Amino acid sequence: MLAYSIRRIFEALIVMITVAALAFVLFRFVGDPVNQLVGQDATLAERNLIRQQLGLDDPMPVQFGRFLWKAAHFDFGMSYQVKQPVTAVFASRFPATFELALTAALFATLIGIPMGVYTGIHRDSWVSKVFLTISLIGISLPTFLIGILLIWVFSTLLGWLPSFGRGEVVDLGIWKTGFLTRDGWAHLVLPAITLGLFQLTLITRLVRSQMLEVLRADYIKFARARGLSDRAINFGHALKNTLIPVITVIGLQVGAIIAFALITEFVFQWPGMGLLFLQSVQNADIPVMSAYLFLVAFLFVAINFIVDLLYVWVDPRIRILGTST
Amino acid sequence: MSPPVLSVRNLRVEFPTRRGTLVAVDDVSFDIGPGEVLGVVGESGAGKSMTGTAVIGLLEPPGRIASGEVWLQGERIDRLPPEKMRRVRGRRIGMVFQDPLTSLNPLYQIGEQLIETIRTHTDASPAVARKRAIGLLEAAGIQGAARRIDSYPHEFSGGMRQRVVIALALAAEPDLIIADEPTTALDVSIQAQIIDLLKTLCRDRGAAIMLITHDMGVIAETADRVAVMYAGRIAEIGPVRDVVQRPQHPYTKGLMGSIPTLEMGGTRLTQIPGSMPRLTAIPTGCAFNPRCNAAFDRCRVERPDPMQTGTGAVACWLAARAADEADPANQMHPTRMAP
Ligand SMILES: Nc1ncnc2c1ncn2[C@@H]1O[C@H](COP(=O)(O)OP(=O)(O)OP(=O)(O)O)[C@@H](O)[C@H]1O
Ligand code: SF4
Ligand SMILES: [Mg+2]
Numbered sequence: 064m065l066a067y068s069i070r071r072i073f074e075a076l077i078v079m080i081t082v083a084a085l086a087f088v089l090f091r092f093v094g095d096p097v098n099q100l101v102g103q104d105a106t107l108a109e110r111n112l113i114r115q116q117l118g119l120d121d122p123m124p125v126q127f128g129r130f131l132w133k134a135a136h137f138d139f140g141m142s143y144q145v146k147q148p149v150t151a152v153f154a155s156r157f158p159a160t161f162e163l164a165l166t167a168a169l170f171a172t173l174i175g176i177p178m179g180v181y182t183g184i185h186r187d188s189w190v191s192k193v194f195l196t197i198s199l200i201g202i203s204l205p206t207f208l209i210g211i212l213l214i215w216v217f218s219t220l221l222g223w224l225p226s227f228g229r230g231e232v233v234d235l236g237i238w239k240t241g242f243l244t245r246d247g248w249a250h251l252v253l254p255a256i257t258l259g260l261f262q263l264t265l266i267t268r269l270v271r272s273q274m275l276e277v278l279r280a281d282y283i284k285f286a287r288a289r290g291l292s293d294r295a296i297n298f299g300h301a302l303k304n305t306l307i308p309v310i311t312v313i314g315l316q317v318g319a320i321i322a323f324a325l326i327t328e329f330v331f332q333w334p335g336m337g338l339l340f341l342q343s344v345q346n347a348d349i350p351v352m353s354a355y356l357f358l359v360a361f362l363f364v365a366i367n368f369i370v371d372l373l374y375v376w377v378d379p380r381i382r383i384l385g386t387s388t
Numbered sequence: 389m390s391p392p393v394l395s396v397r398n399l400r401v402e403f404p405t406r407r408g409t410l411v412a413v414d415d416v417s418f419d420i421g422p423g424e425v426l427g428v429v430g431e432s433g434a435g436k437s438m439t440g441t442a443v444i445g446l447l448e449p450p451g452r453i454a455s456g457e458v459w460l461q462g463e464r465i466d467r468l469p470p471e472k473m474r475r476v477r478g479r480r481i482g483m484v485f486q487d488p489l490t491s492l493n494p495l496y497q498i499g500e501q502l503i504e505t506i507r508t509h510t511d512a513s514p515a516v517a518r519k520r521a522i523g524l525l526e527a528a529g530i531q532g533a534a535r536r537i538d539s540y541p542h543e544f545s546g547g548m549r550q551r552v553v554i555a556l557a558l559a560a561e562p563d564l565i566i567a568d569e570p571t572t573a574l575d576v577s578i579q580a581q582i583i584d585l586l587k588t589l590c591r592d593r594g595a596a597i598m599l600i601t602h603d604m605g606v607i608a609e610t611a612d613r614v615a616v617m618y619a620g621r622i623a624e625i626g627p628v629r630d631v632v633q634r635p636q637h638p639y640t641k642g643l644m645g646s647i648p649t650l651e652m653g654g655t656r657l658t659q660i661p662g663s664m665p666r667l668t669a670i671p672t673g674c675a676f677n678p679r680c681n682a683a684f685d686r687c688r689v690e691r692p693d694p695m696q697t698g699t700g701a702v703a704c705w706l707a708a709r710a711a712d713e714a715d716p717a718n719q720m721h722p723t724r725m726a727p
Contacts, residue, residue, distance in 0.1 A: 281490035287446055288485075289505045289556060290478030299504075300493050379540040380494060 071371055075364045080131070082360035086353035087130045091119075139354035144346045149354045153336060158238045159229055160328070160335030164320045166251055167259035172313060175263045176302075179270020183278065184297055194267065201264035206323055210257040210330035217253060225250050227332040258327040262316045269312050273305035280304070306377050314370030318363040391462060392419035393564050393596045394443065394481075399456035401435070401442050401620075403667075410667040412438040412451070414620040417694070420564065425587065425597045427611030427628065429604060429643065431664045434617040436600045440566040442466075443598070444481050445473045461563065479509040482557035482595075484567040484586070488550035488574070492541035498525075498552050499537035502559055509560035521559070527592075528555040529585055547578040554586055558593065565590055566598045571606070579603075583610055604643055608632050613700070616640045619665055619675035626700020636702045638680045674705065682706050 097110050097119070114120055118129060133139070139149035178198075182191040201209075218226035230250035233243040241247025277283065278301055286296050325337035332338065336355060343351035401413035413435045420426045428436050441447050443458055445465070458466040465476055477483075485491050493501060502521035506512055512520065518537070525533035528551040541549055550570060557565055567586060571579035583606055590597050599611060607614050607628060614632070615625040616639065624637040635641045642660035662679040665671060674692055677683040686705045694701035695708055702708075 281485060281487060282493040284446065285483070285485055285491045285553070285556075286493065288444060288477055288483035289508070290474050290476070290560070291504065291508055292474065295504065295508070300496075303495050304493070378495060380542050 067375070068372075071368055075368055078364050079361065082357060083131055083134050084127070086134070086357045087127050089356070090130070090349050090353045091126065134357055139357070140350045142343075142348055142351050144343065144348040144351070149350045152339065152351065153354060153358065154237070155239075156334065156336045156339045158240060159333060160321065160324055160337060162241055163251065163254055163258060163327070163333060163335060164317070164324055166255040167320055167324075168262065168313070168317055170255055171259040171262035171266055171316070175266030176270050176309070178263075178267040180274055180297065180302060182267065183271040183274025183301075186275070195271075198264035198267050201260045202268075206257060206261060206326045207330050209260055210253070210327060213253045213257055214330070224253050226253065229334060254327050254331040254333055257330065258320060258323055261323070262313075262320060265312065265316065266309065270302075270305055270309055273308055274301055277301045277304045303377070307374055310370055310373050310377065314366050314373075317366050318359075321359060321362055390422055392421050392459075393424075393461060394420040394598070395457075395459040396439070396443065397457040397459070399439065399442060399458065400454045401438050401447065401451060402454040403451050405450075407668070411454075411670075412620055412667060413442060415693070416456070416617075416620075416622050418615050418622065418625055420596045420598060422563070423591065423594050423596055424613065425590075425599055425611045427607035427614040428598060428600045428617060429602065429607055429614060430617035430623075432602075433664055433666070435620040436617055437568050438620075439617070440483070440568050440598060440600055444477055444483050444566055446477075446483075475509070478505060478557075478562065479560045480562050480564070482560070482562040482565045484550075484553055484557045484565060484570045486569040486572050488546055488553050491553045492549060492556075494541055497538050497540055498544075502537070502552075502556060505556055505559040521555075524555040524559060525552070527589060528552065529581075530555075546574055547582060550574060550582050551585060554582075554589065558589055558595070561593055562595060564596045564598065566600070568600045569602065570599075572602065579606075604632070616643065619670055620667070621675065621703060622694055622701070623676065623704070624700065624702045625694065626697070626702075630699050636697065636707045637704045638682050638706065639676050674703075 097113050097117070118126060121129075137150050141147065142149050142152050145152060178194050182194050185191050204212075214226040217224045225246075228250060229241045229247060231244040231246035232239040232241050233247075241251055274297075278297075283296060283301060286300050291300070321337075324333075324335060325340060327333065328335045328337035329341055336358070339351065340355040342348070343355070396419075397417050399413055399416045400411065403410040403412060416435075416439055418426065428439070430436055438447070438451070441451075442453055445468070447453065453466050456466070457464055460476065460480060465473065468476065492498065496504075499518065499521055502524065503514060503517040506517040506520055507514070510517075522533045522537055525537060530536050530548065530551055536544075541552070544552060554570070565586070570586060571582050574582060586597065586599075587610055589595075599607070601607060611628045613626060614628045616623045616631065616637065618639050624631060624635065624640045631640060632644060635644050639660070645660075660679060665675060665678075671678055671688075673686070673688040673690055674680070674683070677687040680687065684705070690705070692703045692705050692708065694703040695711075697707070697711070
């Protein structure tokens with residue numbers, strides 16, 4: 064188990080260093096950092112001075128080493144655009160994205176799993192067919208279109224829910240949350256559904272197909288032959304055996320949710336990291352861009368790591384494998 | 389004679405398909421007495437598993453019992469509502485399947501699965517259920533049961549797992565165990581042990597066994613009576629001594645030629661030339677007639693129903709004719725009228 068964890072951590076480090084290299088290349092070679100910091104009419108001497116101050120004259124490995132060192136401390140320099148430390152800019156945007164992604168993921172999981180179980184057990188009922196049709200829509204419509212449709216119906220036509228921004232937030236010092244106000248929740252509904260719908264349909268379909276497969280397994284037949292109740296069979300025996308692939312996909316999807324958040328945040332003008340990233344691309348704000356890249360990669364790696372640990376927790380067979388290798 | 393534990397009457401199992409209805413079990417009748425071991429043999433596809441599955445009410449739709457009756461201790465169970473039938477399963481009829489490697493849920497300790505079964509059917513507290521579970525495992529020959537009860541299935545060998553499966557099937561003390569080829573998936577060297585274990589445990593608990601197998605050797609050693617199935621019907625049924633030593637049905641005679649000797653281990657039934665017809669192409673008359681070297685005209689047009697002999701029943705025109713000739717005044721009667 065320990066060896067397994069150490070190996071996983073080692074792999075994660077390699078991924079992070081690779082991403083850091085990419086971020087570094089982006090930072091160093093796309094556009095001239097000096098140009099971004101000085102005015103159009105700066106003299107060559109001024110430019111060289113800044114170049115020296117930034118350490119851009121040092122050999123490349125030294126520069127990369129410094130970049131890594133700083134990245135490891137979450138120091139990505141100053142944003143060209145807002146002239147603030149990139150970390151501070153992200154810190155102010157992170158809660159918005161996190162709360163949106165969390166709500167979307169919970170929405171997708173807490174509704175997707177029961178829907179998948181239901182459609183798996185009651186294969187031919189009309190409710191299942193309705194669910195599956197809805198999920199087909201969810202899977203085939205692009206996110207921005209879903210967002211726009213929801214806005215059109217619930218904001219424009221019905222006027223029930225707000226269509227942009229986070230609404231009223233409560234400042235908890237380092238964290239501004241929308242979870243504590245009615246208005247905050249109202250603003251969260253449409254973006255969270257937009258963001259979560261694709262994952263919801265994915266989870267529903269995955270759980271369903273896994274259920275169909277597991278319900279054919281011999282141990283399910285044997286459980287029936289032992290007279291266990293339907294509930295014990297469906298939830299105790301079948302669902303648990305579908306969890307490994309489901310956890311994998313949910314884990315990967317949390318990464319995807321953060322990536323898709325970009326589009327959702329744009330559609331709903333949600334002041335999160337995705338919107339920040341889009342703005343930074345418009346403004347060629349390289350430090351913000353490379354930090355975003357780094358951060359998203361970090362989240363992916365961290366989530367994968369957690370997912371791996373969850374496997375071990377669900378499936379005793381992996382425990383054995385882990386210790387023997 | 390005490391009333392049978394299980395009484396199956398004219399059971400017919402059908403599978404509606406797009407190309408017509410397949411009849412997997414056709415007009416099958418048999419009884420199993422208390423504590424009795426009924427062996428069920430026949431080639432692959434004969435309908436052995438279907439019969440067992442139908443009795444315990446686990447046919448997978450679209451498969452269904454089309455007609456016939458299943459009586460358990462005087463109570464008709466083929467029409468029970470699902471919830472009542474669920475309480476029969478495990479509690480009054482247990483079942484053991486072929487593959488112990490896949491019969492246990494890999495994600496639960498065997499103790500959890502045992503305790504779950506016990507507590508489903510009794511009011512035992514978790515602690516009492518656990519004690520009973522350990523007792524069962526001990527009885528099933530698991531060494532260090534008190535410790536092993538917290539192990540996962542993958543921590544046991546195949547033979548050990550089948551012991552666990554048998555313990556599970558017996559957990560709620562059913563009166564009948566349906567064992568569907570319980571040793572086919574196991575190493576030859578441990579097959580005899582597992583059959584012994586099954587038999588001993590059931591005898592100690594007074595449970596009857598319906599033992600489905602390919603292995604005539606196992607039948608000869610274990611069963612009290614034997615039913616030979618062919619193409620969904622019972623070809624011959626009777627006390628194991630009679631059927632093994634004086635088989636009357638040509639198909640049974642062929643099977644007896646394939647009893648494995650000890651040196652050969654468990655060979656399959658391959659001695660009879662040809663193969664069993666598929667459900668879509670069952671011949672008219674006696675289903676066995678294309679492979680039967682004694683077939684005559686009547687066999688090709690008219691289907692023989694099981695007819696009482698002294699101790700059992702045979703579905704064969706040849707046997708009927710022999711009996712007629714022996715005692716023309718007292719013709720053998722079909723046990724029932726053909727529909
Ligand atoms: N779902 C199904 N649809 C149609 N026919 C089926 C289905 N399942 C089984 N059958 C058929 O029912 C017949 C009886 O099958 P059964 O499993 O009872 O045979 P068996 O005697 O147990 O054979 P084996 O020794 O191989 O286990 C077979 O011909 C099989 O092809
Ligand atoms: S009825 Fe005829 S074909 Fe069938 S087993 Fe008897 S002799 Fe052979
Ligand atoms: Mg079978």
